[in-house]
Amino acid sequence: MLTKNVIIRQLYSLGIGKNDVVLIRADLGKVGRIEGGAFGFVDALLDVVGEGGTIISLAFTSWGSFIKKPKIEDAFDISKKSYAGALPNAMLRHPNALRSKHPMCSYVAIGKYASYFTADHNENSPAYEPIRKLIDLDGKCVLIGCVKNSPGFTTAHLAEADLGLLKLNIFPSLNRVYYKSIDGQYKIFKRKDFGLCSDSYYKFYSHYVKEGILHAGRIGKAYSIIVPAKESYRIEKKILELNSKFSICDSRDCINCNIRRWDQLHKIPLFIIRKIIKKLFIKFNF
Numbered sequence: 001m002l003t004k005n006v007i008i009r010q011l012y013s014l015g016i017g018k019n020d021v022v023l024i025r026a027d028l029g030k031v032g033r034i035e036g037g038a039f040g041f042v043d044a045l046l047d048v049v050g051e052g053g054t055i056i057s058l059a060f061t062s063w064g065s066f067i068k069k070p071k072i073e074d075a076f077d078i079s080k081k082s083y084a085g086a087l088p089n090a091m092l093r094h095p096n097a098l099r100s101k102h103p104m105c106s107y108v109a110i111g112k113y114a115s116y117f118t119a120d121h122n123e124n125s126p127a128y129e130p131i132r133k134l135i136d137l138d139g140k141c142v143l144i145g146c147v148k149n150s151p152g153f154t155t156a157h158l159a160e161a162d163l164g165l166l167k168l169n170i171f172p173s174l175n176r177v178y179y180k181s182i183d184g185q186y187k188i189f190k191r192k193d194f195g196l197c198s199d200s201y202y203k204f205y206s207h208y209v210k211e212g213i214l215h216a217g218r219i220g221k222a223y224s225i226i227v228p229a230k231e232s233y234r235i236e237k238k239i240l241e242l243n244s245k246f247s248i249c250d251s252r253d254c255i256n257c258n259i260r261r262w263d264q265l266h267k268i269p270l271f272i273i274r275k276i277i278k279k280l281f282i283k284f285n286f
Contacts, residue, residue: 007040010218010220014226016140018050019053020053022049022056023058024045025085030145052112057088061177070178075186076177077180097114102122117133134229143224144222152204159236159237165240166196168244176191197254200249207239
């Protein structure tokens with residue numbers, strides 16, 4: 001069982017300190033058994049950054065399937081559970097938590113800058129705009145236990161947006177969800193700025209190391225890394241500006257990289273043929 005004091009020491013060792021503004025993505029299951037569970041982990045984070053700091057996490061929520069009309073029962077409101085794991089959901093239940101109101105890409109924050117970070121991020125806002133505030137606050141990005149299975153930092157999506165690369169997505173507004181407006185009515189939100197595939201964001205890691213900005217350690221059993229958001233954004237933007245296809249992943253089955261980018265349209269015929277052959281193999285037990 002990992003006690004709060006042990007976690008605090010490990011967070012300090014990783015590179016999180018007093019008054020820090022930190023965006024954390026975590027797979028707490030990889031950390032091990034935590035005293036107090038996810039809520040205990042949140043308390044440890046808050047103790048580390050102190051009253052002058054702020055902890056932030058992605059509280060992204062599900063939406064209707066591509067093309068199909070969303071269900072009103074899946075509508076977003078600030079009480080909706082996030083698919084992003086135990087950490088943001090524990091943070092959402094903290095009495096001092098604030099959540100932005102973007103219907104798909106909300107953020108949850110606790111601490112000194114929570115109000116500033118979450119303010120004015122709603123159905124009219126770019127999805128990744130709060131990351132710019134993180135950069136302005138000299139914040140840090142942390143991955144705990146998800147360095148491999150959910151690689152990279154959200155700063156890369158902001159870099160994509162700033163370079164106009166999100167326009168490479170084919171018909172992104174076909175991804176829709178209902179949300180509850182200020183006047184209490186349910187309205188449909190159509191998102192136009194989907195982030196590109198992040199499965200290959202691990203490719204950025206060597207560049208962080210080369211520039212000396214990445215620090216690694218362990219939180220419990222979980223391999224973890226931390227970078228300054230301003231520097232990771234600078235590196236990612238520079239790389240993507242030179243090569244817009246840098247983040248295309250290697251999976252032949254990835255829909256986002258093979259048939260939902262305008263610059264990958266040539267891959268659609270082969271992608272469909274592979275899918276048909278795969279289904280035939282399964283059907284006839286080849």
